[in-house]
Amino acid sequence: SYELTQPLSVSVSPGQTATITCSGHELGEKYVCWYQQKSGQSPVLVIHQDDKRPAGIPERFSGSNSGNTATLTISGTQAMDEADYYCQAWESTSVVFGGGTKLTVL
Amino acid sequence: DVQLVESGGGLVQPGGSLRLSCVASGFTFSSYEMNWFRQAPGKGLEWVSYIGSNGISIYYADSLKGRFTISRDNAKNSLFLQMISLRADDTAVYYCASRALTTSDGFDVWGHGTIVTVSS
Numbered sequence: 001s002y003e004l005t006q007p008l009s010v011s012v013s014p015g016q017t018a019t020i021t022c023s024g025h026e027l028g029e030k031y032v033c034w035y036q037q038k039s040g041q042s043p044v045l046v047i048h049q050d051d052k053r054p055a056g057i058p059e060r061f062s063g064s065n066s067g068n069t070a071t072l073t074i075s076g077t078q079a080m081d082e083a084d085y086y087c088q089a090w091e092s093t094s095v096v097f098g099g100g101t102k103l104t105v106l
Numbered sequence: 107d108v109q110l111v112e113s114g115g116g117l118v119q120p121g122g123s124l125r126l127s128c129v130a131s132g133f134t135f136s137s138y139e140m141n142w143f144r145q146a147p148g149k150g151l152e153w154v155s156y157i158g159s160n161g162i163s164i165y166y167a168d169s170l171k172g173r174f175t176i177s178r179d180n181a182k183n184s185l186f187l188q189m190i191s192l193r194a195d196d197t198a199v200y201y202c203a204s205r206a207l208t209t210s211d212g213f214d215v216w217g218h219g220t221i222v223t224v225s226s
Contacts, residue, residue, distance in 0.1 A: 001168070033212040035151070042201060042219060043151060048212030055208065086151050088213075093165040095141070095153035 002091035004098035011104045018074040020101045022087030025068060030089040032070040034063055037100075038083045046085075047072060079105050108132040108215050110202050115220030122192050122224070128185040128202030128217055136160075136180035139205040141213060142187045144198035144222075154200070155187065192224045 005023045012018040022032065034047040045054050047063035050070065060075045070089075074081055082105045087098040114126040128140070142154040155176040156165040164176055175188040185202050199219040208214045 031211055035213075037151070042216040043203075043213075044216070045209065045212045045214045048209050048214070052209070052211075054212070054214060084150075088151075093156070094167065095156070097151045097153065100150040 002089075002094070002096050004087055004089060004096055006085075006087060006098035006101045008099070009102045009104065011106055012074075012077045013106055014079060015076055018077045018081070018103055018105075020072040020074075020085050020087075020103065022070040022072070022098045023068055024070075024089065024096075027068050027070055027089065028066045030065075030091075032063065032065045033088045034061075034070075034072045035086045035088065036081075036083045037086065043086065074103075077103075077105055081105060108207065110204065110215055110217035112200065112202050112217040112220040115200060115222045117223045117225065118192055119226050120193060120224055123188070123190045124192060124222060126187040126189070126200055126202075126220055126222070128187075130183045130185070130204075133204075133207060133215075135183040138207050140178060140185045141203050141205060142174075142176060142185075143201045143203060143213075144196075145201070145219075146195070146198040149198075152198075156205075157185070189222075192222075194224050196222060197224045198222060 035043040036046045037043045050065040051063045062073045084100045086100045109131045112128045141156045157176045177186045201219045203213040203216040
């Protein structure tokens with residue numbers, strides 16, 4: 001079965017850039033979405049189709065996808081961005097999530 | 107406002123059954139694909155099942171085939187998940203979510219979740 005691999009945790013200082021990676025075989029040939037989930041809340045879509053932001057998502061969130069790696073970048077990270085982040089792709093008729101990355105804003 | 111509200115969760119004994127519901131409002135439910143997801147305590151997101159807008163296309167996570175059944179009633183703006191032969195590892199928060207409702211891709215509207223606990 002298809003697997004997506006994310007780092008367990010990423011730490012960043014306020015105002016700095018946070019980078020979260022998601023790796024999978026030939027992932028660049030698929031569309032990747034990213035979800036933010038704050039503690040006790042439902043997931044929120046922050047990036048779709050690799051690099052598109054839904055309405056209401058701040059411009060500091062951006063995405064890219066090439067080769068075997070998709071990347072979520074948060075520029076000028078704020079304390080409110082502290083959350084778990086999940087990448088997601090489709091493999092045939094199945095939805096696959098990465099294991100999630102806990103972003104800590106120190 | 108666009109909204110999804112799950113219900114039907116609760117405590118069930120191992121081997122038991124449960125039917126989850128998700129009621130949609132604020133959008134034309136019959137036009138959109140829907141999914142169920144779950145999240146075990148302290149764990150990541152897991153996709154459970156997909157159903158197309160007209161209920162014809164249906165997919166399941168391989169690990170769940172045969173025990174879970176997804177369905178929808180477009181006349182009642184409702185999505186369902188029938189679960190049988192429940193096991194302790196089915197304990198999770200179950201979410202319903204739409205696909206590409208406000209965007210061109212992605213699961214963009216989520217419910218608040220309903221908690222299923224399988225325990226004796």
